[in-house]
Every structure is written in structure tokens, then in C-alpha cells.
Amino acid sequence: MERRRVVVKVGDEVPQVGTLAFGIVDRGTNVIEVRPTSLCPLSCIYCSVNAGPRSRNRWAEFTVEPGTLLGALEDVVRFKGVNDVEVHIDGMGEPGVYPHLTELIKGAKSIRGVSVVSMQTRLYMLTEDKLRELANVGLDRINLSIDTLNPERARYLSGTSWYDVKRVMELARTALDLGINVIASPVWLPGINDEDVRELITWARNAGLGMGKLPPVLIQKYIPHKRGRKVKVRVMPWGEFWRELRRWEVELGVRLTMSNEEMNIHKAPELPRPFKVNEEVKVHIISRGLIRGEFLGVVKPLRNDVVYDRVITVVAKPELEELLINSTVRVRVIENDHNIYIGELIIK
Ligand code: SF4
Structure with a gap:
């Protein structure tokens, strides 16, 4: 039995809807999730999708041809029939390592009906030149996964000895200078990075993340997932989580929450489900x-x-x-x- 992971190149012969591992995910809003790759070089200790070299349960990875993804995206945008689609590039891996990122962003931005292209990333794999290229083809926003500013804890949380959070902070500033908005989205692990998250909020505000239009930081609650990597921390109830966020908002004078309306997320026609459960x-x-x-x-x-x-x-x-x-x-x-x-x- 082959134990190594295989990397599957996905092209035109494969439908782009139906899996979380690659392609397009439509949750019935004007935000369309686009997933170009499941590959990730980090191994975050809490990774909900169990990505990276230390994954014990993955046996394949996927990477999609850019033309295939863009062709499918164009059809889904047309189906939605709205003119304010946000294409959000994310996935069960790190989109920053996708070799056709510039082509993907350029193509997505040129589709009629797409108003915003955003991307979830840890940013460490990009360079100033690459960011300039992405800004030039129309990348509007980076949702930056960053959980601490402390270099040692950052290496621990990322499960990776070479991960350099100071470099990530530099790149975030560069992105802002280039006109790409950046918002930080740390995962809060109670008892592990409480003080780090507070420090992160202050840094993000002072560095101008959010560009005055969006909160500089949108904190993610840690939720253990069945197949994800789990951390032994207290899982905070939602009520307590929102209370703590409001407390930080008052204490630090920073907005940390935003409604879907304010983010311009609204319902938009959802793709039909051609096959029923039990069929x-x-x-x-x-x-x-x-x-x-x-x-x-x-x-x-x-x-x-x-x-x-x-x-x-x-x-x-x-x-x-x-x-x-x-x-x-x-x-x-x-x-x-x-x-x-x-x-x-x-x-x-
Ligand atoms: S949390 Fe993101 S960056 Fe970390 S291992 Fe998972 S996919 Fe990779």
C-alpha cells in the first residue's frame, strides 16, 4: 500500500463543484470561495483541515489548472446574477503557494459581476515583488492568518521551525502601502495566545490594517474539528467569546466585530443540488x-x-x-x- 501522498492535477475533465478540497464552494451568498490548492508547507498545531507535512490522515493533495477554475468561476458568477460578487480565494491549504496566483486573481477580477477579490493567506511565502504583481492585477484584500507576534510562539503554533512572523509583519505593511487592504484573523487559543492576541490588535491598529474601512482584526474562535489537529485548550462558549471581544473593543478602542451587512455579504442564488440524499x-x-x-x-x-x-x-x-x-x-x-x-x- 502506497503511504506517500499523491498530488492530483485537476483539469477540465473534472467538475469544479462538489468537494471542499478544491474548486468552487457556493454557500448561497455573493461570496464565492475559490480553492486552487490543498497544499500547505506549514503544519499549524490547531489546523482544522489537517494540512501540511505533518498531516497524518491525508493521502492526496489537489491543485487545479487556472483555466479550469476561471472557466467554472465565470459560469457560477453568471448564475448568481448579481454585480457585487466577492471572490474569496481560500481552501484546505495555503493559496499563497499556488503557482498561478497572479493569473487567477487577474482572471477573477476581469469577470463581469465580480467587485472584490480577496484571499486568505499566511503571507510568508510571498515577496514584495509578488505583492506588487498581485496589487497590479487587482487583489483587493488579504485576510492574514497570524496568531501571535512572538517569533518563538509563532514557530510553535505553525508547527514549523522556519516560519518567521517578523517577515510576515513587514509583508503586511508592504501590502497596505501597495493599496491591498489587510485584516488579521488570528485563532484565539485560550490559555496559549491570549496576551498575543491583545498585542496583535494594538499592532494591527497602529499599522493601519483595515484601512479605516474594516476592523483591523477579526478574531476566530478555536473550534476542534473531527478530522483536524486538536489542541488541549478550553473550548470557549460562543456567548463568552463575543463578551470577551466586546470587552477588548472597549478597553483598546478598536472595532473587532462587523455584521454581514457592513461587509456587504448578502444572499444570492445558490447553485441547484442535482442529487438528493439517499439517491x-x-x-x-x-x-x-x-x-x-x-x-x-x-x-x-x-x-x-x-x-x-x-x-x-x-x-x-x-x-x-x-x-x-x-x-x-x-x-x-x-x-x-x-x-x-x-x-x-x-x-x-
Ligand atoms: S491552518 Fe492554514 S497555514 Fe496552518 S497548516 Fe492549516 S492550512 Fe496550513
Whole structure:
């Protein structure tokens, strides 16, 4: 049994809707999530998607051809029929390592109906020149994942000895100088980085993050995920979390919350869900899925229409790999929330 992870290059033959691992995720708003790669060189100790070299449960990674992603994005934007779409580049990896980032941002920004292109990143892998390039093709905002300004704790939290948070702070300032807005989005791990988050808020405010239009920092609550890496900390109830944020807002005189309305996030037509839960579908298995024991399949027959074609994650015993890949099987859909399809193999 092959233990190493494989990297699957995704092209035009693969639908771009149906998985969280790559492609397009539509949650029924004017924000469309675009996921070019699941690769990440860091191994954050709390990573909810279990990415990076230290992942123990991934057995495949995905990277999408830019033309494939942009073609699908254009169709989804057209389907939405609104003129204020925000394309948010994120994913189950680090979009900053995607080699076609400039092409992706340039293409996304030129689609009629797209008003904002933003990106979630840790920023450390970019250079001043690259940021200039991204600013020139229209990147509007960076949501900066940064959990502390303390270099040692930053290395600990990122699970990576070479991660340099001071360099990240320099790059954030450069992005602002180039006209790209930056907001920090630290994960708050109670008992580990409480003081760091407070320090981060002060730095972000003084450095001009948010550009006076958005809060400089939007703090993320730590939530352990079933398949993510977990940290032994107290999981704060939501009520307490919001109370603490309001307390910090008053104490530091900084806005730390914002409503969807203020962020211009609103409902917009959601892609139809072509397959129902419990429905049996015919699936051509093309590769492993992201997590060991998952396979990636294309639901057949294809209509060659982004709005209706789907990929599906099929759960099956890893030992069946040789038998399953490149074969066509029957699958029962067990989940289809927001068009993320999970199915189980039907063995007759
Ligand atoms: S939290 Fe983000 S940067 Fe850290 S390992 Fe996960 S995907 Fe990579």
C-alpha cells in the first residue's frame, strides 16, 4: 500500500463543484470561495483541515489548472446574477503557494459581476515583488492568518521551525502601502495566545490594517474539528467569546466585530443540488480523495455544465484503491450540504 501522498492535477475533465478540497464552494451568498490548492508547507498545531507535512490522515493533495477554475468561476458568477460578487480565494491549504496566483486573481477580477477579490493567506511565502504583481492585477484584500507576534510562539503554533512572523509583519505593511487592504484573523487559543492576541490588535491598529474601512482584526474562535489537529485548550462558549471581544473593543478602542451587512455579504442564488440524499448515482472514480479512505469521483453522465456537474467524495476501505480507481461504481449520496457531496459505495 502506497503511504506517500499523491498530488492530483485537476483539469477540465473534472467538475469544479462538489468537494471542499478544491474548486468552487457556493454557500448561497455573493461570496464565492475559490480553492486552487490543498497544499500547505506549514503544519499549524490547531489546523482544522489537517494540512501540511505533518498531516497524518491525508493521502492526496489537489491543485487545479487556472483555466479550469476561471472557466467554472465565470459560469457560477453568471448564475448568481448579481454585480457585487466577492471572490474569496481560500481552501484546505495555503493559496499563497499556488503557482498561478497572479493569473487567477487577474482572471477573477476581469469577470463581469465580480467587485472584490480577496484571499486568505499566511503571507510568508510571498515577496514584495509578488505583492506588487498581485496589487497590479487587482487583489483587493488579504485576510492574514497570524496568531501571535512572538517569533518563538509563532514557530510553535505553525508547527514549523522556519516560519518567521517578523517577515510576515513587514509583508503586511508592504501590502497596505501597495493599496491591498489587510485584516488579521488570528485563532484565539485560550490559555496559549491570549496576551498575543491583545498585542496583535494594538499592532494591527497602529499599522493601519483595515484601512479605516474594516476592523483591523477579526478574531476566530478555536473550534476542534473531527478530522483536524486538536489542541488541549478550553473550548470557549460562543456567548463568552463575543463578551470577551466586546470587552477588548472597549478597553483598546478598536472595532473587532462587523455584521454581514457592513461587509456587504448578502444572499444570492445558490447553485441547484442535482442529487438528493439517499439517491443512488453512477460515479467514475478518478483518484484518491483528500483523506485516507476517501476517493474522488465524477458523477455520470456529465452535462458539461458547471451548474449541474459534480464531483463526489466516496468513502470506502483504503484497501480497495487499486480496484476502485478508474472504475465506475454505484454510490449512495449521504450528504449534499451546500453542494458538497459525500457518498458511500454500494456493494451488491
Ligand atoms: S491552518 Fe492554514 S497555514 Fe496552518 S497548516 Fe492549516 S492550512 Fe496550513
